[in-house]
Amino acid sequence: MARIADEEVGRLKREVPLEALVAASGVELKKAGADLVGCCPFHDDREPSLVVSPAKNLWHCLGACQAGGSTIDWVMRSQGVSFRHAVELLRAGQGGSPVTGPSPARSTENILAYCA
Template sequence: MARIADEVIGRIKAEVSLERLVETFGVELKKKHGRDEVGRCPFHDDRTPSLVVSPQSNLWHCLGACNTGGSVIDWVMKTQGISFRHAVEILRDDIPALAASAGKPVKHSTAQKMEVLLSEDDEALQLLNPKMK
């Protein structure tokens, strides 16, 4: 299996919004502590918000029972219970520019184009308007 380029990993960490990713998982984030946002950690029974998301650094950390954190890749790994490689592939496929640069073949239609059967002439107009003869 081919190694994932450091450039691809770096672009994923920079271009995928952790804030949006966390919110799509159902975590409500609120501004607090300057520029950071806090919410209830979905990985443990969190009664008070202990999940800190830093939009500027695009990193997260649970200050509660989990005491874990990381990047968008780590978030996908933890929420989905998948490997690093699989998390990178999921995030890469969500960014079309990254997917194209990762050496994936561009999909083309295999259906053949049909010939134009009607032209915009008298015959076509007769077919569209049968009263005209």
């Protein structure tokens, strides 16, 4: 398998709107100054601790996860896929899908209701 070119990785990180990916994952984002905040789908979030910075196209969980990163990190984490698979999904315009990763503490049907 050919190596994924650094330029392509950089392009996907810059040009795929993270905000849209996060929204497509089922996270409702609200404006907070220059950033957007929402409920982190990766831990049992009681208050919005997921911060998305559209200007930088980066996200960060200020809660239990202490995780964050680029569009690629988001797809890897939200869909439970490898770096290569995440790049392929983003390249195909399929990066934004509901969170499918394992979530032992929570069933999927209340994913939008747990954090008002």
